[in-house]
Amino acid sequence: MARKTALLLLPLLALAPRALAGDVIALEPLGPAPSAETGALVDESAHLWFVELASPPTSEGSSLATVRAEKSAFRAAAAKAGVRYSERFSFDALWNGVSVSVSPGQLGRLARIAGVKAVYPVETIAMPEPAAVSEPDLVTAIAMTGADTAQDELGFTGRGVKVGVIDTGIDYDHVDLGGDGVPRANSPFTGSRVVAGWDFVGEAFNADSTSPTYDPALVPDAYPDDCAGHGTHVAGIIGANGGARGVAPDAQLGAYRVFGCEGSTSADVMIAAMEAALADGMQVVNMSIGSAYQWPQYPTAMAATRLVNRGVVVVASIGNNGANGLWAAGAPGLGEKVIGVASFDNTHAMLPQFTISPDGTAIGYTNATAAPPAPHAGTFPMARTGTTTSTADACNPLAPGSLAGKAALVRRGTCSFYQKALNAQNAGAVAVVLYNNAAGRVSPTVAGTSAITIPVVAVSAAEGAIINSRLAAGSVDLTWTADLGSFPNSTGNLISDFSSYGLSPDLALKPDLGAPGGYIYSTYPLELGGYASLSGTSMSSPHVAGAVALLLEARPSTPSQAVRTILQNTAEPKLWWGNPALGFLETVGRQGAGMLRIDRAILATTRVEPAKLSLGESQAGPVARTLEVTSSADAPITYALSFVNALSVRGTFTQGFATSNASVSFGAATVTVPAHGSATVDLTVTPPTGPDRAQYGGYVVLTPEGGGEVYRVPFAGFVGDYQSITVLAPTSAGLPALAQLVGSSYELRRDGGTFTMTGDDVPFFLVHLDHPSRTLRLDVTDAASGKAWHTALAEDYLARNSTSTGFFALAWDGTTAAGTRSYTVPNGSYRVTVSVLKALGDPANPADWERWTSPVITVARP
Template sequence: MRRLMIVGIGLAAFLAACSGPQRVQPQFEPVQEIATSVSALNTGAAEMVDETPTAWLVELSGRPKIEGGSDASVKADKDNFRALAQANGVKFRERFEYSELWNGLSVEASASEAAKLRGIPGVKAVWPVLTVSAPQPVDGGSETDMFTAITQTQVNIAQNTLGLNGRGVKVGIIDTGIDLEHPDFAGRIRYGFDFVGDAYNAADPNNSTPIPQPGPGTRPGGDDCNGHGTHVAGITGANGTVKGVAPEVTLGAYRVFGCEGSSSADVIIAALEKAYKDGMDVVNMSLGAAFQWPQYPTAVVSNRLVKKGVVVVASAGNSGANGAYSLGAPGVGEDVIGVASYDNVAVFLNFFTISPDNQAIGYGPATGAPTPPTSGSLPMARTGTPAATSDACNPLPAGSLAGQAALIRRGGCTFYQKAFNAQQAGAAAVVLYNNAPGRFSPTVAGTPAITIPVVAISDTEGVLINNRLATGPVTLTWTNQSGSFPNPTGNLISSFSSIGLSPDLTLKPDLGAPGGLIYSTYPLEKGAFATLSGTSMSSPHVAGVVALYLQAKPGTPASEMRTILQNTSDPKRLSVAPTTGLLDIVHRQGAGMVQIVDAINSTTRVTPGKLSLGEVESGSVTRTLTIRNLGNDSETYTFSHVAAPATTGTFTVSYFNAPSLVSFSSPSVTVAPGSSASVNVTITPNTGLANLAQFGGYVVVRNSEGATVARVPYAGFKGDYQGIQALAPTTFGFPWLARLVGTNYVRQTGASTFTLQGGDIPYFLVHLDHPVAKLQFEVLNASNNRPVHPVFNKFVDLEYVGRNSTATGFFAFAWDGTRIHSNMDNGNGDNSLFKTVPNGSYVVRIRALKALGNENNPAHWESWTSPVITLARP
């Protein structure tokens, strides 16, 4: 059964800064509503989200070729794995195999079979193959380029004054492909490969075999029937109607998405290997699997690419509404440039006009409604006031809106419900306006379908129309025109941009670029141009910036590129309360908005480019910064500090004004040309800030003239990181012992018997409120609660497991009555890797090692013991 779940994040704003930490109250609702389609299981009381993977990446212990492995050695590793798996009856189906950047395979298997894979000799780790989704388009206007976005990052100056265009730099776009016929890319798509074909959709259980299907003839990368990749590539390097950041780069199109739906991590790794073989200088991935550790394979493979001289840029993720620790892999990778999104300062939109002065009102059409007309007029009517909290959420009087365009404020119910109620009341069109600063992209898809045009406008435009309607009639006139409209949230972090830190408390994301409301290329058959939003749009902007830098300064090591860009990035104001003047949290914007001209012209280099302070249970933490003078004259540098807010919570994020104390071993250093000097930075979290909080700020470096020449972001965790509960019960009382009845998991609250025949097997449902370092399921004798074997008693043994995406999500693990055994001969010739647990009565103990926990410290483990399970095979 498929149902729709609305997921939100509570965001608190700030009061004015004061001497101590102060909790502040919400100023407005979340800017964006997130709707997620989930597989719901009917428990009779509520809905849950089953997030159990069905495919797995099997990492083998031998070295990949990039780290010294040979063709023969990696082949032998795989052959040995296959032979042992077959000999022990492990059931799986292969999807991909890897050799260059990662030694292993991807397979399709149940969770219980995946647990067995971990016990095969030579297997280093088993990871879930996670799906990544391409965002849907939001129609834009017909303007000719991204000129407002490129002014935010100094790209316009780099192009027009410095004469940079990215010529000679190869940028690989791992995405949905690129429209090979689009004139804005003429002659510059010279590399690529289609890994999936049109029909592939990783989220479709009926089409789960991603067989590479190259495009026709010798053309690279197939084609783009989705649109996302063409849009992404245009931001990096279009050169025509749209002029991208680096309009003369050479492009590689590596297609990992079909026409619709999702891709998967194993396909992405295959594309990374191909991009490496093709010699890309920069690789962009506007994609990611959310809630992941930096140890996830796509991140690890990306790190290896950087070590081999390829700059890898990736989206931080669009899971901001899902709370903290929501970053995606590969963007969370240690050496990857993980990119956050800021909103564009302007947006090109179609517009209608309103009487009496024909004022233009820019709008975005709602998904799921008919295309708005380009001519004709309608009288307008309002259904509520600017203070309404649930405008048009209830049925409206029949005929009350007959032939009119209904103005409806956002909030209180779904966009579909508002549009449907207006339609039933006779409305000829619906104009939705925001209940928070900025613009939004609604969907009114539903059953029965909406049959009238529905458009969205900003909060200020909505209030303007509402006020006019309060004093007299207003007429809406549709036009075929478009124009540039100011975006109230311009230069602020986009509401969808994911929130860090990384599960290992590394500072992520690294920096940001415009990604909200970006106009770029689109497949010709889909209109040639469109406006989309996402960290998918900010990442290729940074990839283009990297190309400009590499053109200006060829030979720059890939490993230094992130630091160079971070040093000169510009942090922006707090998006949830911009009028306070405070900076946004470091674990959402990183170093800030990238500034390419400042990066190129900088004569100062500060390393490291960021300070990940980790867990600070008490006291202070000290780090060392090294300042290098790349100029021709001696320079005296001084140091200061600018605080950023702190936050608590995971699914619900609360903001606090709690500046840290920062001191320096020396207030200044003088550095000769070509030399360097170091300074120690001591950071003390605010003592009034509650524990289990993320905090951060910026070290500011100024030259002898007082100009800021570098900033270094820092972030850490105050308190005992292992104090965060991982095995949270939620409203459903997880973990569960369960039986699968049809499509429903039925909770077993007492002793239960299973025959292990057909589908009569026990399932264990686990909700993870926080990422865990290990997740283990142990089999114990029910009579004495002792393990069935002193060492080999597990049937699930996983590492680096990300948290559930929602407060009600869970992972389901089936037990087939076996346990992982020794891979050594026990003296009687039995080399079986898995042992059958005899019929009898047992309990299962689930153990989770908390993030960064010490496995030898019992306090760092959480556990739960099931009701008695009786295995009664016939």
């Protein structure tokens, strides 16, 4: 299913005190659902489809002749069946099938064509929105992961390693990326550090059908230049070498452009780019894009895993949907063998700054979107809007003229940023300084009906406190400057608020690990200023890809499937973002193994496999596992075995946190690994006693006697009955529901409806999925006799809706099938049952299915 989402911040509420050992203590939820049920319903249905054919792709042993013959047979069978579609891409190497555009009513018949294994939606993937500045700085981010040590002390720079970047292209004229610094249009990349590439889409391409600039036409060419900026920023994090210095400054780059200058791309374009990267001999591929709420079986995730099987290390962002709750991780990052990357905030932020009197203290800020940027000069008196919570928030109208000629200091909270800015503007303010009401920084928007015409900037809570205290003592002047400064970030080394939650719908442990992604500065297209500041898992993923280049330079014989193990073993878990002072570890389903430490990975002499433990549901009780510990050291090493729990988390759209009393017992207290040998560790994980239906996790810890590198293995599972989670959750709009398409809108037919079954006049079934579903079916019966007319549509591995008001629209064209036999139902009255099999459910167990049956549908063909 396809969707688009928006990021929202979750306000921090009061938290429970620190737990005693063995207790399970619930912490208060951290905010409301990101989309209230009173909000408008959002159609998240797909418009394009992947069609998977029967044989494996050529990367898994099928001949090219076989997979191409299957495509020819599919095309002929579709024509014979009267299925009208438009083919977009054909895939052979990493995925066997095609992507097509087809009307909703024909999807069922398309899926039933002989040789079709499955159909999947082609997700539409939005391009991240950047915020540009004019000065690069990657120093603090690189120090967080030990990449500075790997470069400066160990001497590794990624030399000789090829890293493919599937993104918006790369400005290969940029001097930091090997160009000559002269911006050109449609210039070849010969002579830069970009050694291969292709533009798959063209500048005008935009896959978002709701956008005014929607243009699905694919216009490929040989010039993967970047007119959007995101890909150049990503490439700089991997390997800039100049004004900015990336993680692997001597790595070679491949540029695979899958976005136009603005808007969105689609998942089928990504697979085409993956196949090109394989053909071009890339050793690492980074994808800082993906489809949220997916399964590991989604086509981009499957293609990426096959890419790893062919010797390419694949790194992908896990997603920026932290505000949209659990089970939000994206494909291809969910791929079984892909390194799915979470984001941590940088310890410092390079920001524009103003100063305040009397001593010129520098205050870093971010400009609000939809407001004029702050000027680079000028001095103005400051004023507070109030000293109490209600007045400091400026959510009520202020006296006209009360802020005339002044820069207003306003506290975040209670109402929208726009309302605050509008009230201050109406009171005569010449600028607004918003200060946070919690740790960290925010990037506000003040978009609204009446335009905000004065600068609006945001500062941290600590900086707001400084200004507040000075205003309490006397007058304060604000002076705008053109300077940039590096400012400590109070959320540094904590998970970024936007970073998506796992686990995978099949309870696999995802994400795998994290890297700095919040407040990262890197290269940007020369035409757009040369450098920019962006935040996102888009920025953490290339940090890991660059680190892989360092590792492959240092250890060139490392198999692609071993790289993730090495990085996870040596990663460092971080504290919970909600209140780090409590000492709890961040949930495993959001940080994976923790922060990347590439210096430790390069120097590691021990490998622990498997590198993560996905424990499934807790209903079966304790879970036994065996770890294999292998050493390349010249002497035996004895490790003490222990474990530590991370926080548990539950809820889909609203998260609640709790401590965990899970325990890990070992067959022995220590394990001795012989020189250049292996040993095994038997362990048993006893799941926590609660809370029910929560994700839990922690870390098995191997500590060497006498000192040395500590190795860890993350574990995660689910407390209780996973199939007890409701999938077909009711909504205030009364979904599921029968609907009829009238113009461009759906009208509900709660008492049934009559359909001619021509064109778009077919019944639609609107469903909201609160949780990923293994299978969805539409089954048809005669309304009077109860005779079964078999299955109209069947889909596997369905994603959940992105918000509590999202829905998918499923159409029925009046045909059904049983086995290989197809039927066209005659005119008459019917009911359609929507059935969903829950994630990891047993198809033979009725309790693992949820069902809804429609009102009577009258088929009345002319």
